[in-house]
Amino acid sequence: MSRSIRAAALALGLALVAAGCGGSDTASSSDGGGGAKDDGTFTAGFIYVGPKDDFGYNQAAYEGSLAMKEAVGDVELLQAENVPETAESEQVMQNMIDKGADVIFATSYGHLEFAQNVAEKNPDVIFVHQGGLEGDNQLDNVGTYFGTVYEPVYLAGIAAGATSETGKLGYVYAFPIPQTLANINAFALGAQSVNPKATVTTISTGSWCDPSVQSQAVKTLLDQDVDVITQHQDCTKTIIEATEAAGAYSVGYHADASELAPKGWITGSEWNWGPLYTDIVETVKAGEFAESDYNGDFRVGLQTGDNPFVQSAYGSMVDDETKAKIDEAKQRFVDGGSPFEGPVLDQDGKEVYAEGEQPTYAEVETMDFFVKGVVGKIG
Amino acid sequence: MIEAVLTGAVAGGTCIVFAGLGEIVAERSGVINLGTEGSMLCGALAAYAVGIETGSPWVGVVAGLVAGAVLACVHAVLVLHRGANQIAVGLVVSFLGIGVTALFGQDYVGQGVVPLETWDVPLLSKLPFLGPVLFQHDPLTYVSFLAVPALTWMIWRTRAGLVLRAAGEGPEVLEIYGTSARRVRWVALLTGGALAGVGGAQLATAATLNWSEQMTVGRGYVAVALVIFAGWQPIKLAGGAYLFAGAIALNLQLQARGWELSRYLLEALPYVTVLVVLALLSRRRIHGGPAALEKVFEG
Structure with a gap:
């Protein structure tokens, strides 16, 4: 009996190792931990569904976040990779808010409803979502954006x-x-x-x-x-x-x-997300999010400028x-x-x-x- | 089109043949190894990474073989020494393989590997129809052609095969004759993992020239299922693997020819075909398995 319990414990341990390797949340700040909420620094949090170096979708978004920091200058970054499209993502976003995030970029299609849930509880924080459509749940602090590939x-x-x-x-x-x-x-x-x-x-x-x-x-x-x-x-x-x-x-x-x-x-x-992220962050920083196009389902193409998809x-x-x-x-x-x-x-x-x-x-x-x-x- | 479908069956089925042969060895010894998917991934990544670092695809293949066997060690320790449930441990080992390869594979995504080149068999590759279908592939594919009859012969005609089957049918008897069933199962599991690793190596360095997370997309599990449906017979297993891959190739051919068939139907084709054909062929399969399969044996 005790033998099978030990075996089960071992198996469980391995499962945790496996889960840890497959989907770890590696939230980290670019310069060593953001401050408390009202410390004056502006903080942007980014969550990605996959690894930030996947030579594809997630890497493009990650590089966009770095380009945004470069362009805006006075902004701190919080990054979390491999955030699943489940309720677990709510925890990751809430952690970012506790670390002082002022705006959160939820960059995967399936993150939307969880971002909306967290947004309802945190009306002072702005949530922008990449690719989705808000649906019936229209909140003043939520918007979606995408390009026209x-x-x-x-x-x-x-x-x-x-x-x-x-x-x-x-x-x-x-x-x-x-x-x-x-x-x-x-x-x-x-x-x-x-x-x-x-x-x-x-x-x-x-x-x-x-x-x-x-x-x-x-x-x-x-x-x-x-x-x-x-x-x-x-x-x-x-x-x-x-x-x-x-x-x-x-x-x-x-x-x-x-x-x-x-x-x-x-x-x-x-992809070239940098200019669009920069514009969103500038808008939020200026306190103009609620009046802007970003507070809604914003689709940016060549006619509106800054299309994140380029040739x-x-x-x-x-x-x-x-x-x-x-x-x-x-x-x-x-x-x-x-x-x-x-x-x-x-x-x-x-x-x-x-x-x-x-x-x-x-x-x-x-x-x-x-x-x-x-x-x-x-x- | 038939030629293209059959060529595709061999090209896509080879990695499943290797993994399935490995699973046959493991199950003949009395142990189900659902970790095959993980061993394939470890083999794929190790072959790809070592192939890049050394510039030699063959050194890569050896690394894939070793990596597949190393992952199978985890299964062997838990199952053979801790008496843990084979199905549960196998699944966990699979996920371990998926997780570990995703983690260590990040650096190799998008990197180029020296491919295991296609080698046309002299004369035979010139044959009409059979040439392209069978004799214009990478060397590992030819190894798989030889491995199927070789394993059949080994299982039924050699002393090693007899011992292997004895471990799966009646480990107690084996122990009476002074052979450790646990040792036999260790060897069988390592061989199985190694073969799955070679299957993964073939997938990464010959068939696709790519490494990406979870690139096997369930082919390891397909191999395990095929083994059971094929009644633990290498030749039937190979047939099942080619049938599975052939159905995928047929799906692609029909799409490219603009057939007005439902995508969903076409995508289910590989699974439906294999299930139907094997269900028809092997009514006795339920009784055909090693008697001591999955049973914990405290040797």
Whole structure:
């Protein structure tokens, strides 16, 4: 009996070690612990769902926080990685508030409801959430923000359409969520703006990161004469390297991966959160959060400036003519245009946006169709 | 398309074959090891990291083998010396592997490794159909082709196999003849972990050229399930692994060809196919397992 109890205790201990390795909250202050609430220093807390060096989403947000500190100067940072999207995150946020946080950036989609819970108990602290929509729970100290990634994706689509020799592009994605559908559609429309016959063949891997399936997805697309491959995945390396090894072209996502594809890198979309974080922190510091656009569901695109999604550097195959077309399209978005300016047809040829019509940022976030020329099925 | 699906079955199934063979060895000795997923991850990371540090993928593979076995040690100590529940410990060991590799793997995310290159078998790779399906892979894939019949032969035709089976069927008898069942199980568990480690190494340094957290995405658990459904037979296990990976390849092919099929249906395909085929093939499977499997034996 005592033997099995000891064994159970050992197992439990190991479980704790495992849990500790997998999801430890490494909250730490940039310069040795923030002060009490009203000590005059302004403190910003950031929570991330994953590690701050994941070469993707979380790293981009982390780098944004450092850029913000650089730009604002007079601000202390509290950082917490690997914060799960559970009630545990409330504890992490409350700890930050106890350490003097004045504003908290909850940077993962699933952190929203927990941020709202903590916000209700701490009306003096501002909460901003990355990617969500507030829903019915509208509080004066909560806002959400996000960029419009489909704008740079459309621009990359132009370069892809101009580069492709077969006119067949490939898109590896995880799940048919609206953000991904908007990206795929923007990519297709961008390519079709320079090659009306361009198609985008889609493959869903059913996972944000399953390298084994990714490498086979690339082979499968290449079998179908696809010669440009892009993706919406968390880990991007396998796809870019497999594409490069086959002599095909890559369009990146999340980060500049041109070094993985010295020959086939066309361009990509990457994150640059710094300017937006800076503006949010400046607004909160000035005490103007409640009146600002940030106190709500704020979507920032090229027309509102500081889009946190920017275009990556070009590969050598992108010629000046194509670059000029991309600049022209970009200017159109700055002036209020949209990649989804009508006429836009869906896969079956039915008109979704009529001539002269275009969806708002909010409408794009609920997109649920593929445009004409996309090969694949949603759901 | 059939050629592409079968090629994909071999390419995607090889890591599961290694892990499954390892699990067969462990279970034949009377111990279920659910830590296989963790051993695969340890093997994947060790092979990737050591491959980068030394510049040699083969040194990496050896490191993967060792890392898989080291994690299996944890299982062996708790199960064989503390008499702990095999299922519970196995799960914990799995999570330990996931956690440890996530922690130590951070530095290697996004780093490039020297790949274990594809090696076309002379002459055979030129065969129509069979060439690309079987003979245009990385060397570890060919090792797995040989390992399946070799393990079958070992289990049924050698003294070592007899001792292994005896440990799983009747450890008391083995002890009477003066062989320690615990020692046999130690060797079996280490071998199993090592094979899972090699499977992980193949996944990271040959199939995907990538390391990322939890990159096995449950393939270790799939291997354990396949072992039971395959009735502890290496050949059936390999068939099951290829079936699983082939269904994934078929899913991708159908999507890329624009078939109007539900994504959800296609994604369930690997699991449904394996369950259906193996359920039909092996009605006797429930009685086919080692008699002393999962029982605590106080030798």
